[in-house]
Amino acid sequence: MSNGSPDLFDSSDAADDGLHWPRVREWLKAHPESLAEDRALLEELGLKATGRNVVEFGKAALTRLEAAVERETGARQRIEAVARANFAAQTQTHVTALDLMESRNHADLARRLDAAVQARFGLVAAAVALEKPGGVPFGWRALEPGRVDQLLGEDGLHWLGP
Structure with a gap:
């Protein structure tokens, strides 16, 4: 620099192991006129010199605040969208459960379930299944013994009953 102060970016000093913030801070305190x-540089940093030894940080601070508000607004909107989708799915599930409870017989239950999942959830189909041996009501599907464990897991957490 022309004022005879040390250049923090000069790497000619063999003992220098790089630029460190404490050194930069001390240098700026000793040479505030440089900034x-x-x-x-002030314009690039979003700052403005408003007087002798006065640098206005308002614009830079406002820009950072606006960015933070924008991030938080986006996050809030995503959370609200997920909450609305969850509420809609919960409502559709309750309506479907009530509709299934009105079934008159096993075949009607299978028909209502299939129609409900197509209309309310956009699924291709649904079926009620039982493992053999034994009879399976009309409209239900028969599964080979052990197939429920293969489909839902052997821990039994997804079973409705034996």
Whole structure:
């Protein structure tokens, strides 16, 4: 620099192991005019010199605040969208359960289930299944013994009953 102060970016010093913030801070405290007089740097940083030894950080701070508000608004909107989707799915599930409870017989239950999942959830089909041996009501599907475990897991957490 022309004012005879040390250049923090000069790597000619063999003992220098790089630029460190404490050194930069001390240097800026000792040479505040270097920052205040460099209009291009201030503009690039979003700062403005408003007087002798006064740098206005308002615009930079406002920009950071606006960015934070924008991020938080986006996150809130995503959370609200998920909450609305969850509420809609919960409502459709309750309506479907009530509709299934009105079934008159096993075949009607299978028909209502298939129609409900297509209309309310956009699924291709649904079926009620039982493992053999034994009879399977009309409209239901028969599964080979052990197939429920293969489909839902052997822990039994998804079973409705034996």
